[in-house]
Amino acid sequence: MESLYRFFLRYHVFLIFLLLEGISFTLIYKSSNYQQSSMMSKIDAVKGFTYSITSKWAGYFGLKKENEALAKENSALLNKISMYESVIFSDPTAIRDTLSHPGRCNYIFAEVINNSTNRQHNTFIINAGSKQRVEPEIGVISEEGVVGVVHRVSSNYSTVMSLLNIDFKLSAKLKRTGYFGPLTWDGKNIREAIMIEVPQHAEVLKGDTIVTSGYSAIFPEGIMVGTVKSAEVKKGNFYEIKVLLSADLSRMHYVNVVDLPQRDEIKEHER
């Protein structure tokens, strides 16, 4: 007993070090599990408020670029409207039943108030929360393409798991041929992601467009993700495709949260 006591006295720093390391590893293990804690969302609310003040000022620096991007998007939308108008006016019978159509999705507009791109588990905060009907596990896009999935929600702010997070997984497909597979980020380059599980017999060309597959309740089908940078067959029969991401996450400012109306229904089936 005496010697045990002396052992503890002698190595107490090392033993407490081991104990604390154990605690931190448990924390790492628990928080990688994509779980939500009420404590964290309270902190997010405080942080969201602070960052909304700083980003109000910082926002002025990127105005010119933002304006250009918005003007571009505007003209693209105008083109689309005129295209639809021409269809409607040339053939009034083309659109028959607009009421029974489920509708595609609602977009909730939000501003990015804090962003990180230099870690392995990147996240960003947007100024829309449960009051604006944002919920965990719904997709976030910018005008350039997919950028992330909502992780935690407080009443006015949400933390979004960025596309640049090694835990992020997205179901993507090649637009031209329709082959699909999961897309992940390998943590090395903020403009590049990896798409795997595309079978060897699929024809993959450099520059092919990659879009969301719509095989989940997170994103609708056909949202831009990026283009093929290079593809090689690795580990058996599957391609490993390097994808040049269309969205530059280091300079995004405005995003849209995509709320699918059929989300709850799809989730019911996924269970």
Added chain:
Amino acid sequence: MSNNWIQTVISFIVLLLLQEFVFNNIELGIYVNIYVYVMFILLLPATYPPLAVLLLSGAIGLSVDFFSGSIMGLNMAACLVMGYARAIVLKMVTTSSDTQQEIPVIHRTEIRKVLTYTASLVFIYHFVLFSLEAFSISKILFILIRTVTNSITTTLLIILFESFLYRK
């Protein structure tokens, strides 16, 4: 004695806020992250018992994790290793001719010792942090490159800040 503790509490708060609201927002890519807050562990007085150093290291790591909001426990684990290694590095750097009761800082100790002390502990911190972040053996080269580039920037910045803090 109490003077030291007040200083410790103030530097804890100041470095935590600086890290979250200034340095975490400077984005220069994956290879240049700025983790200046580890300066807190480096500058704890040498008179503190090893257990206090360990607990304070864990506390600042956990606080930074808590505020930055990505993965809890990452910085805590790295800081704990750094806090534990501090006593060992301190023993190696200081020789009998030095006053044992002081940590090596710029203008007070010779530059070679300050650099060894700062750089080796900063290296340990980053290595643990990035290993846990990537969490795979196959990325070891990537982890090492990130550790080296980040250690260089952080060490230089810490020495720069020290030279302002400990002006003659």
